Amino acid sequence: MAVRILYFAWVREQIGVAEEDVNLPATVETVGALIDWLSARSDRHAEALASRERLRAAVDEAFVPLSAPIAGAREIAIFPPVTGG
Amino acid sequence: MIRILVSDAPIDLGEEMRLAGDDGALATFTGTVRADDGVSELMLEHYPGATERALQALAEEATGRWSLSRATIVHRVGAMVPGDRIVFVAAGAAHRQAALDACAFLIDRLKTDAPFWKREQVGGQHRWVERRDSDDASAAKWQH
Numbered sequence: 001m002a003v004r005i006l007y008f009a010w011v012r013e014q015i016g017v018a019e020e021d022v023n024l025p026a027t028v029e030t031v032g033a034l035i036d037w038l039s040a041r042s043d044r045h046a047e048a049l050a051s052r053e054r055l056r057a058a059v060d061e062a063f064v065p066l067s068a069p070i071a072g073a074r075e076i077a078i079f080p081p082v083t084g085g
Numbered sequence: 086m087i088r089i090l091v092s093d094a095p096i097d098l099g100e101e102m103r104l105a106g107d108d109g110a111l112a113t114f115t116g117t118v119r120a121d122d123g124v125s126e127l128m129l130e131h132y133p134g135a136t137e138r139a140l141q142a143l144a145e146e147a148t149g150r151w152s153l154s155r156a157t158i159v160h161r162v163g164a165m166v167p168g169d170r171i172v173f174v175a176a177g178a179a180h181r182q183a184a185l186d187a188c189a190f191l192i193d194r195l196k197t198d199a200p201f202w203k204r205e206q207v208g209g210q211h212r213w214v215e216r217r218d219s220d221d222a223s224a225a226k227w228q229h
Contacts, residue, residue, distance in 0.1 A: 009130055009202035010213045058200065061135035077132060077200075084129070084160065084201025085090035085116060085172050085192060 001026070003070070005038065006080035007048075011055070014041075014048035031057045032066040034076060049078070058080055086155045088142045089135050093163035096170040101159055105175035108154040113190035114176040124205045127164045129171065132200035138161075139199040142190060149220035151187040158191060160201065162191050190227050199225035 001024045013016050028037045035055065039046045049055065057064055058077040070076060088104060098115065101149035105111055118127045144156040165171065174195065176187035203214040 006132070008132055008200065009204070058132070058135055061138050063139075063165070063200075065130075077135065079132070079200065080202065080211075080213065082197065082200050083203045083214045084131070084199050084214055085196040 003073055004075045005034075006075065006077040008077065011048050011079055014043050015042075024056075027072065029069060030066070030080075031059065031064060031068050031070055031076065034070060035078065038078075044079065054080055087141065087148065088155070088157040088159070089137055089144060090159045090163055091131060091139045091140070092159075093161065096159055096161055097172050098170065098173065101157065101173050101175070102185065105157045105205070106155050106177050107181040108177045110181040110184035111175060111177045112181070114182035114188055114192045115170055116172040116192070118165050118167045118169045118171055121205075122173065123207050124167060125208075126206035127165045127167075127169075127171070128204040128211070129160075129208070130202045130204065131160075131162045135200050136154065140195070143194055143198055146194075147176060147187045147191055151176065151178055151183040153183065153187055156187070156191065158198070160195075162201070166229075184208060193220075193223040196220045 003024055004021050006019045007015050028034050035049050039049045056079055057066060059073045060075055061072055140158045144158055148156050153176050157175040159173040161171050174191040176184045177182040204211050
């Protein structure tokens with residue numbers, strides 16, 4: 001499955017890219033499984049994504065828990081807890 | 086009527102107040118950059134598209150819950166300095182209690198529901214602002 005992955009804030013800085021297109025194996029079924037899969041891409045990914053409780057996600061622009069399924073997603077964003085306002 | 090604006094331009098308070106209208110009661114909140122601990126610059130990052138979508142959903146929820154005549158959310162992004170306005174929210178209604186409650190709801194929930202991230206510049210270093218538990222508590226009190 002071809003998906004665009006977006007990173008924001010310190011997740012983006014630590015990984016070193018704002019977005020990347022990946023081809024996911026069918027075995028990657030949830031946001032949490034995606035984070036595991038992405039962590040294996042490089043040391044920078046592994047370091048940025050190491051602490052789950054500091055990560056939040058959105059699938060196709062809607063906030064979801066890390067347990068959410070990703071079937072059919074076109075765009076998945078991974079980022080720290082938000083701090084606007 | 087709902088007005089959502091995410092922009093790197095300074096927030097024009099006079100213009101926003103004019104657009105926010107006066108339908109009996111108008112409550113507004115304006116947030117500005119603080120110079121805490123020697124912060125010299127604040128960089129606001131956001132998730133284009135998802136941010137506007139989240140703010141629109143929030144404004145719609147407030148409009149339905151308090152029968153607002155108008156709901157406004159304006160958020161600045163990009164580089165700012167202490168004293169600059171970051172955010173302006175306004176709730177217009179027929180009576181004050183609805184306007185005041187809706188305004189508080191909008192700013193409390195904006196802090197937890199919209200994808201913005203603050204990065205502070207202090208001296209030659211920058212640091213990402215951490216989420217505060219008190220923000221989660223303020224947003225949670227509206228869940229009923």
